[in-house]
Amino acid sequence: MSLYQGIFKRDMQVAFKQKAELVQPLMFLLMVVTLFPLGVSPSPDTLQRIGPGVIWIAAILSSLMAMERLFRDDFQDGSLEQYMLSGMPLPAVSAVKVAAHWLVSFVPLLLLSPLLAMFLNLTVDMYIALVLTLLLGTPLLSLIGAIAVGLTVGLQKGGVLLALLLIPVFIPLLIFATSAVDSAALQLPYHAQLAIIAAMLLLAAAFAPFAIAYSLKVSQN
Amino acid sequence: MWKWLHPYAKTERAYQLCLTLQPWFWVGALVCLSIGTVWGLAFAPQDYQQGDSFRIIYIHVPSAILSMGTYVAMAIAALVGMVWQWRTAYMSMIAMAPIGAVMTFIALFTGAAWGKPMWGAWWVWDARLTSELILLFLYMGVIALYGAFEDKQQAGKAAGVMALVGVVNIPIIHYSVEWWNTLHQGATISKFDNPSIAPEMLWPLLINLLGFAFFIGAVTTARLRNEIVLRELHRPWVQALATEKVSKQTSGSPNVNLKEGS
Amino acid sequence: MLEARGLTCSKQDRTLFEGLSLVVKPSELLYLRGPNGAGKTSLLRILTGLSSPDSGAVLYNGIDISKDKTGYYQNLLYLGHKSGTNGSLSALDNLSFWLAQHNVSVPVNTLYDVLEKVGLVGLEDVPVRYLSAGQQRRVALSRLWLKPAKVWILDEPFTALDVKGVHLLETSMKEHVSRGGLIITTSHQPLSETAGEHRVFDLEYRF
Numbered sequence: 001m002s003l004y005q006g007i008f009k010r011d012m013q014v015a016f017k018q019k020a021e022l023v024q025p026l027m028f029l030l031m032v033v034t035l036f037p038l039g040v041s042p043s044p045d046t047l048q049r050i051g052p053g054v055i056w057i058a059a060i061l062s063s064l065m066a067m068e069r070l071f072r073d074d075f076q077d078g079s080l081e082q083y084m085l086s087g088m089p090l091p092a093v094s095a096v097k098v099a100a101h102w103l104v105s106f107v108p109l110l111l112l113s114p115l116l117a118m119f120l121n122l123t124v125d126m127y128i129a130l131v132l133t134l135l136l137g138t139p140l141l142s143l144i145g146a147i148a149v150g151l152t153v154g155l156q157k158g159g160v161l162l163a164l165l166l167i168p169v170f171i172p173l174l175i176f177a178t179s180a181v182d183s184a185a186l187q188l189p190y191h192a193q194l195a196i197i198a199a200m201l202l203l204a205a206a207f208a209p210f211a212i213a214y215s216l217k218v219s220q221n
Numbered sequence: 222m223w224k225w226l227h228p229y230a231k232t233e234r235a236y237q238l239c240l241t242l243q244p245w246f247w248v249g250a251l252v253c254l255s256i257g258t259v260w261g262l263a264f265a266p267q268d269y270q271q272g273d274s275f276r277i278i279y280i281h282v283p284s285a286i287l288s289m290g291t292y293v294a295m296a297i298a299a300l301v302g303m304v305w306q307w308r309t310a311y312m313s314m315i316a317m318a319p320i321g322a323v324m325t326f327i328a329l330f331t332g333a334a335w336g337k338p339m340w341g342a343w344w345v346w347d348a349r350l351t352s353e354l355i356l357l358f359l360y361m362g363v364i365a366l367y368g369a370f371e372d373k374q375q376a377g378k379a380a381g382v383m384a385l386v387g388v389v390n391i392p393i394i395h396y397s398v399e400w401w402n403t404l405h406q407g408a409t410i411s412k413f414d415n416p417s418i419a420p421e422m423l424w425p426l427l428i429n430l431l432g433f434a435f436f437i438g439a440v441t442t443a444r445l446r447n448e449i450v451l452r453e454l455h456r457p458w459v460q461a462l463a464t465e466k467v468s469k470q471t472s473g474s475p476n477v478n479l480k481e482g483s
Numbered sequence: 484m485l486e487a488r489g490l491t492c493s494k495q496d497r498t499l500f501e502g503l504s505l506v507v508k509p510s511e512l513l514y515l516r517g518p519n520g521a522g523k524t525s526l527l528r529i530l531t532g533l534s535s536p537d538s539g540a541v542l543y544n545g546i547d548i549s550k551d552k553t554g555y556y557q558n559l560l561y562l563g564h565k566s567g568t569n570g571s572l573s574a575l576d577n578l579s580f581w582l583a584q585h586n587v588s589v590p591v592n593t594l595y596d597v598l599e600k601v602g603l604v605g606l607e608d609v610p611v612r613y614l615s616a617g618q619q620r621r622v623a624l625s626r627l628w629l630k631p632a633k634v635w636i637l638d639e640p641f642t643a644l645d646v647k648g649v650h651l652l653e654t655s656m657k658e659h660v661s662r663g664g665l666i667i668t669t670s671h672q673p674l675s676e677t678a679g680e681h682r683v684f685d686l687e688y689r690f
Contacts, residue, residue, distance in 0.1 A: 002583075003583060003584070003586075006580060006583045006584070007584075010569075010572070010576075010580050013572065013576070014569055014571055014572065017571040017572075017610075018571060073569060073570070074569075076565070077565055077566060077567065077568060077569055077570060078563055078564070078565025078566055078567035078568075079567050079568070079569060081533060081561070081563055081565065081567060082561075082567040082581060082584065082585075083584065084532075084533060085531060085532075085533070085556055085559060085561050085585075086556060086584045086585045086586070087552060087553040087556035087557065087585075087586070088584065144386070147382065147386060148383070148386075151366065151379045151382055151383065152366070152369070155369050155370070157369075158369075161365055161366065161369055164358075164361065164362050164365055165362040165365075165366060165383055167358070168355050168358035168359050168362065168387075168390075168394075169359075169386060169387070169390050171355055171394055171397070171398075172390070172393045172394055172397035172398075175397045175398070175400070175401045176397060179401065179404060200393065211382060211385075211386065214303075214382060215379065215382050218375060218378040218379050218382065219375075219379075220528075220533050220534060221372070221374075221375050221378070221534040221535070371495055372494055372495050373495070373496060374493070374496075452496050453496075454496070455496070455497070455498060
């Protein structure tokens, strides 16, 4: 077990030594959200109506940027080869790495969320729903995203391709998450949406590590 | 089943299989499509509500069903390739991808054309159309990923993973979009839901469905043959095939006479 | 004993080698030679199990390495083109992480000793990124003294090393062979006498 703690610790260490790469996706998120009042309308009602969708779309887009970092360094400097030759089960290693990545790239997003909610005039009920969907949904983004990152890590120009692969896959999450926040706005229960997101998360947690390990192996070939 | 299928993991056998199947697929496609389309467009009764414009379902419905079906077939091929390490499985997966994407596009195009008289707009965010659009994105992702790799064997494996991720997602996307649709425009009745259809309307539809399936089979076998030849160019059997063809062509042509004369 | 049976590998639909078989016994140094693009790296990666051959198998002590990965990896040390060290971590951090990862416990003193041996005194805590190419290579090479592995697979280990570094590496290769270890290495410059006796295996470029 301490072995996995070691990986976790190392990934955190490396992440905090590359602070710029952590902050940039967040700044991107903030800027995308800022564009909407300017581009659509600053009227509080409109903002409240489009708010949940805007925040979630911005979160998905910024996650695509943050995601690239996940295996890139380890692939380029050969650490991934050494992981594979260490005899450690690769699915477990990838799961730990995804967890560490989620912690450094999505927890700051959660911390930023009150500001976003304020910008887009969300009510308190909506904000609570938003945080809940982000808590359940962003690990799902990380897990599914990591599969595609594993596949594209060996390619020179993987960035746009990553977005092409992942955006369609993230659509159900977007639908359920925004609808949960919309329901909260109408004071309706949104347990169903949360339950569906949680179910998708569990499904991904069960299968994604194996898919990630497989795709990393494909990239090594 | 296994014993029967296993030889086709070899590219040469797969090529031969394609060669034998392809003409049958073309004949099937030609016969079914001409019967189904003529029957559907000219002889099937009019819809009492939609008039003649409903006849587009004879194109729309088969292509929509088969666009999904082709994706599932791709995922099955990817799974076979992954489990048994068959190169031909990945090759057939990628042979199917563009034709599946074209089917999706046809479904989208005919859907939009049908939408114009029905809704008065070319594009409405109808649940089925939206799912088809996302399916098109999924196809594009698989094709783009395959194209991004230089080593096509690696490309096949990578695209296979994505096809499998997509196929798990298709039902989720389908139901989420349907649910999203009812949430936002509960009043609109989907024009694509035909709860009951008269048998004289149904028969041409089924024949056309079969015809489209044959057509996809024909194009897939043709593409698979190309893919195999392209990838196995250095193999003796491909070279033998090429020289055999060349000698057949030249044997009756004036070139040979010229050589003899000179 | 490391054995390859009937390996076939093709990259970008070009066959690099077909039906390649080789046996390397303990106390043997195999020097793999061939022009660029002949498939040396591909062969080494197949021998480590990092990539899988189109056909054929690799056996370690008679057991297929894809069947018993852990058994093989305990005894394997692979150094590839890439150093396997993270640029923003120090040599010490990198090595101690690598040791934990490969389940080798080494006292910290030994770690310092090895770093001294490869000539990195005073640079232990500098992020690897700031080291020169040769120094980075030395960080990677220090693994040779840290993990008690029987099988060394080294892909171009001499790249970027200075004369002293080459000498150090060749001596340690000879020592390893005399201890009953086996080495497979590639290199563009021929091995000198310091490296001891070795068998040459030529890999041709195929069209």
